[in-house]
Amino acid sequence: MKAFILRHFDLKISIYANRFASSFVSLHTASVPSSYPQNQSNFFTTFDPYEFLDESRNYTLEEIKIIHTHFLKTNSLHSNIQFANFLLRSYCKVSGFDYAHKLFDKIPQPDVTSWNLFITSQNRSSKYADSWRTFCRLHSFGLYPNESTYGHALSACVALNFVNGGKIVYSLALKHGFSLDGYIRSGMIDLFLKTCGLNDALRLFNDESCGNVVCWNAVISGAVRHNEDYVGLNLFQQMCRGFPSPNRFTFPSVFGACGKLRELELGRMVHGLAVKYGDQEDLVVGTAIVDFYAKCGQVNEALKKFSRMRIRNVVSWTAIITGFVQQDEFQAALQLFKEMIILNQEINNYTVTSVLSACANPLLFRESLQIHCWVYKTGFYSDPTVKNSLINVYSKIGAVALSEQVFEEMQDLINPSVYATMVTAFCQNGTIEKAFSLFKKMLVEGLTPDISCIPSLLSVTNRLELGQQIHCYTLKTGVLFNHLVGCSLFTMYSKCGCLNESYEIFKQIQDKDNVSWVSMISGFTEHGYAYQAVELFREMLLAKNVILDETTLAAFLATCSSLRFWKTGKEIHGIFIRQQDEMSVYSGSSLVNMYSRCGDLKSAKSLFNMMPFKDHISCSSLVSGYAQNGYIKEALHLFLDFRSSGLEVDSFTVSSILGAVGDLSHSDTGEGIGIGIQLHAYILKLGFESNVSVGSSLVMMYSKYGNLDDCLKVFNTIKTPDLISWTAMINSYAQHGKGLEALRVFELMKKSGTKPDAVTFVGVLTACSHSGLVKEGYTYLKSMVNDYGIEPGQRHYACMVDVLGRSGRLKEAERFIRNMAIEADALVWGTLLAACKVHGDAEIGKIAAEKFIELEPSSDGGYVAFSNICADMGQWEQVLKIRNEMKGTGIKKEPGWSYV
Structure with a gap:
């Protein structure tokens, strides 16, 4: 063909022109019909440019340039605008935009x-x-x-x-x-x-009625993208009632809204419409259906639809895998991912991150390592989101060292989100120092920390100074008003006991959600400000956009429990019944706890029996309620009923029943210790002996029966003793006159890093008083103020007065009382009065008795104690005077009693 062209052109033509002509002839001969004359010598004289205006044919860029060149040569381009438009359209089809722009500039009259x-x-x-x-x-x-x-x-x-x-x-x-x-x-x-x-x-x-499906699709998808899902669904319902009919571009947005709202029944109806219109076979619609069922927790339905899809893409596979992950069916998710690899399906970073989230389980550590190797082999390791997922997975399974290794191997360490993931990983695994060190490193390097890591740091901060520094940072950067940051910040202050600061930040949050209200109400309740919690709940009821859900009402029920507000708690119960949904089933535990603590055991038992799903919290609450209200044997029978009926017994229930058994020590020591030993054997069988709450309860039970050796054995089996465990052991020794042993345990407690509280120091000072350790008593009293910032209360001062009184230092004890930082109450003066009776000091005893009677005028204890002191001293006239005063005020001496 090249030889043929060369015979009809000037020999000076360039090689490029030869190639052009050859290509053009090939193009033309390919496009003409079979009846077209094949006389190549007359090709250009018979050229018809209209034959190239066929829109159905897909030309390559080179072919379009050839046609363009010949249009220029034959002057067809300037004579007819159709040819120019054809070339413009053709260039756009093959993304030859630069050629299209140059061509447009040459068109004389576009x-x-x-x-x-x-x-x-x-x-x-x-x-x-x-x-x-x-x-x-x-x-x-x-x-x-x-x-x-x-x-x-x-x-x-x-x-x-x-x-x-x-x-x-x-x-x-x-x-x-x-x-x-x-x-x-x-x-x-x-x-x-x-x-x-x-x-x-x-x-x-809505300006004008519209019958165009494109507009309907645009506004429905827009509403769903703006999280106005109900608006989008309402528009879809209007669309179905009129014109136009939905198409394959409508259904994905509607299924997305149903999935987010978990509207299963409505989604099923939309699925039926998709089948009716024949759009369910579309790949995008089918994927949306799979995703909808997966988000609603119907993984079997999702899998059924997925298996029927003729064509699947990476989005379809990822949707079904994510559905199994959300339902905690991790093995099924991993099996699907394995099938993707075997079938050589396309895999993207979203698929990988979803599969990695399935491995966030200590039992799947081996699988995590395997996927890590696969990620490294396939090149996904360079993706920051995949590395973030690896860091997160290793953190959740407790392998924070591997998280740190992945973090160090990342090339792009300037990504703040990666830092945030690593900071969160450190926080979740308790390595607080590393978390703060990494956070400081970000600031030094001039990076703006991702806002998500600040709540993580605040959640593990138990030092007020560090929390205040983060607070200053949030003020400086303006992220304080972020809802999550603000909520974490006032929770941190609440945890550190700074309720005023906590409430001030709470008030600054503009749009408070349920989590904010619940956190603040719980903070007030846990720190003894239950009345403020009640006022806050009333304020919450008047706020906008607040839903009385299970969590909110459960938090307020805890407040009612602490205040013994039985009537208010019953009103809350009425709210549960009025809502007439499944919430009352899940909140039954909170109601049982409230009725039990308020002493309404009949209502608690009745509600417990009505609960279709009984959990350990409700069982423990009922047992504790009977025990705390003096129905100890009933509590034991209830515990046995739980066991025989097959209800799960956990550490909380066991701890509650141990407290009840300990109270039997006042009534029947033989029976109580026997039941306690049986419970201890049952605990060993369940494997709860190392549990800190169960261990602490066992220590206190054996202490009440005076078995200090058993107390020590149980304490040594506790895996990680907490403050309550240490305090129980200290009190056990202190109450039984083993002061030096109690102080040794206290020193061990300090070495372990456990910070004592006010209750612990009551035990320590009691140990000093029972062992006559006056100097040590003063030392520990000063230590609690200077070293731990704990202000002494009446019980601490009473213990110190007891230390001095047992040592016969009554005048020093009186001076100590008068120099106290707070006004002494009846407990402190009563302690001094008891010491005066022991040592026969009528002078100081009279002062103590007068103070005690002044503070407790209705109690017979002060009169009787002072009368006995005078009787021991032979001052019978004074004894007679005291007894006449008792008769004048109508006070009667309580008769003595004994278990024996």
Whole structure:
């Protein structure tokens, strides 16, 4: 063919021209019909340019350039605008935007189609500002745009977030009668959704009735993207009642809304419509259906739909895998991922992160390592999101060292989100120092910490100084008003006992949600400010956007329990019944606890029997309620009933029943210790002996029976003793006169890093008083103030008075009382009065008795004690006077009693 062309052209033609001619002839002969004359010598004289205007044929860029060249040679390009538009359209199809732009500049008189094609090419090459300028040129030339022109111009405005420009374009379209065009209206709706908000888009949509499915799809998908899912579903229902009918572009948004809202029944109906319209076979719609069922927890339905899909893509696979992960069916998720690899399916980073989240279980540590190796082999290890997932997975399974290794291997360490993940990993595994060190490193390197790591740091901060530093940082950076940060901050202050600071930050949060209210109410309740918690709950009822859900009401029930507000708790119970949903089933434990602590055991037992699902909290609450109200044997029988009925017995229930058994020591020592030993054997069988709460309860039970050796044995089996365990052991020794042993345990406690509280120091001072350790008593009293910042209370001062009184230092004890930082109560004066009786000091005893009687005028203890002192001293006239005073005030001496 090349030889044939060379015989008909000047021999000086270039080699490039030879190649061009050869290609062109091949192109032309391929496009002509079989009846076309095959006389190659007459090819150019018989060339018909209209034969190339076939839109159904897909030309390559080289072929379009050849056609373009011949159009120029034959002058066809300048004689007919159709040829120019054909070339513009063809260049756009093959993304030859630079050629299209140059061609447009050479067209002498472009028509509206030419301008539209030029604007399209600029939009497709992301030159949106140039596209807007081209539209302005078109309008300035006096040409009349059509609906396509306005649609392309609006697309440019959407990309540029150019609201005013979009409004101008829409006004012109409205003026020229194109406002009802679906392309134009949907473009304007998209612009409003992206820049102004959903309300403006809905206002535009509702201006005139619209039968164009594109507009309906735009506004429905926009509502779902703006998390106004119910608005989107309402629009879909309107669409189904009228015109137009939904299509395959409508259903994905609707299924997405149903999935987020977990509207299973509504989603099933939408599925039925998709089947009716024949759109469920579409790949995107089918994937949306799988994702919907997965989000609603119906993984079997999701798997059924997934298995029936003829074509699946990576989104479909990821949706079904994520569904199994969300339902904690990790093995099934891993098996699906294995099938993806075997079938050589496309896998993206979303699939990998979903599978990695399935491995966040200590039992799947081996699988985590295998996927880590696969990630490294396939190149996904370079993706920051995948590395973040690896860090998170290793953190959750307790392998924080591996998390740290992945973090150190990351090349792009300047990503704040990666730092945040690592900080959170350190926090979750208790390595607080490393977490703060890494946070400081971010600040030193000039990085802005990801806001998500600040709540993690605040959640593990138990030092007020560190929490205050983070507070200053949030003020400096302006993230204090972030809802999650603000909630974490006031919770930190509450945890550190700074309720005033906590409440001040709580008040600064603008849009308080249920979590904020519950956290603040719980903070007040836990720190003894239950009345303030009640007032806060009343304030919450008047607030907007607050839903009385299970968590909110359970928090307030805890407040009612601490205050013994039986009537108020019953009102809350009424709210549960009025809501008539499943909430009362799940909140039954809180109600049982409230009734039990308020002493209404009949209501507690009745409600417990009505609960379809009984948990360990409700069982423990009922047992504790009977025990605390003196029904010890009933509590034991209830515990046995739980065991025989097959209810799960956990450490909380066992601890409650141990406390009840300990109380039997006052009534029947033989029976009590026997039951206690049986319970101890049962605990060993369950494997609870190392549990800290069970161990502490056993220590206290054996202490009440005086078995200190058993106390020590049980204490040594506790895996990690906490403050309560240490305090129980100290009190056990202190109450039985083993003061030196109690103090040795206290020193061991300090060495272990456990910080003592006010109750611990009561035990320590009691040990000093029972062993006559006056000097040590003063030392520990000063230590609790200077070393731990604990202000002494009446019980601490009473212990110190007892230390002095037992040692016969009564005058020193009186001076100590008068120099106390707080006003002494009846307990302190009564302690001194008892010491005066032992040592026969009538003078100081009279002072102590007068003070005691003044503070407790209705008690017979002060009169009797002072009377006995006078009797021992032979002062019978004084004894008679005291007894006459008792008769005058109507006070009677309580008769003595004994178990024996």
